[in-house]
Amino acid sequence: MSELHQNKVSLPVIKRLPKYYRYLSEMHQNGVVKVSSSELARMMGTTASQVRQDFNCFGGFGQQGIGYQVDVLLSEISKLLFSEGDLDTILIGTGRLGRAISGYLTGEARGYRLIAAFDKSPKEVGQPLGGLQIQDIASLSDFCQEHKPQVAVLCIPKSSAQELAPVLVGLGIRNFWNFSHYDLSVAFEGVTVENVHLGDSLMSLGYRVRNCQ
Amino acid sequence: MSELHQNKVSLPVIKRLPKYYRYLSEMHQNGVVKVSSSELARMMGTTASQVRQDFNCFGGFGQQGIGYQVDVLLSEISKLLFSEGDLDTILIGTGRLGRAISGYLTGEARGYRLIAAFDKSPKEVGQPLGGLQIQDIASLSDFCQEHKPQVAVLCIPKSSAQELAPVLVGLGIRNFWNFSHYDLSVAFEGVTVENVHLGDSLMSLGYRVRNCQ
């Protein structure tokens, strides 16, 4: 039963896939061949039930009585995460954070191709950034019409994001890695947004530290 | 009924507090005086029920029949998030990401005081970083014994995090803002960890883009 019956996978499951990928990659590198749901659960700090339920969202990856083959599991999850080639991606905002993220995208990340970076500051425009040349935000429209990027990474302040979001959506971009503190998903329907709200993250840590939770 | 009866607040609620804080700050700046749970819910893309349930984890912030006063709500939530002064914080790892985060901590973030930055590279050690001088990781132990930092920010690779985590925990640090791909919470009990796994975030976005969810 190895075909995918991935009708509608819940967000909690999707969010766990990368963690499975990390642990399985490591095991694979260490030459581990076989793993059971309970071993994997113990390593990852979860339950065997959850591991099996999660994998069964995508079809049967294991062998009853035996367990899971690490390479099979890894390649199936890789297919889910990275299939169909790299995603053409543009970066908006080349400040400190934008530059760090650009390095991450080009260097370590898998499944994405950074094809352009934009900034509105004349100081930034024309500067090199990881093999690319930073472009003026004014040329965004032309660029998108020509290259049809699939993903935009927003490393800009809230106010700029609020301004730019309708433009980007209007240009056909439907997927966002959003570092701005503007809530894209509240304003736009049918758009896929992965938020990295550093401020929120830090505040919720602060709450837990101060209130001992 | 304005006293806090905050026995044990669930993580989903805690994670929503920063978002309330953001929206209420903006309203406050715009001179909005009063808001109802349904207005706030509509703005934030949630439900009035959830807003009221959330606020009632901390006690009654509103007035029946009237609504909530923006300034009361904002100051109550600020108390929850930022009370008891700034948290002494150290940064481990001063690469691209570490530098971006350091700027964020010193510049924009509220409730934290960055008191030291460490790196193991001799190239980094001694360099200035936002008013501080980067220290050698070898002096971490002495520094912590003297200054008792409460929070460590980990901007280092997985392997370094794996090595350093027991050291940091041994030195009494119990709170982590973790950008490394090492799962601290799996290995250590009784430790508060806020993860920012950029790789995981990007992969889960990739899944949704590729599988149209």
Added chain:
DNA sequence: TAGATTGTTAATCGATTAACAATC
């Protein structure tokens, strides 16, 4: 075959949403 472990259904748990009495 017996033991192990999956795939899958059922039970539990917790979070969200709805309902409504309290009250401004």
Added chain:
DNA sequence: TAGATTGTTAATCGATTAACAATC
């Protein structure tokens, strides 16, 4: 008072965990 809106209890929904038949 009547209308509005909270605080809080009850109902629903969904995710996690447990149980167990299928099967290697």
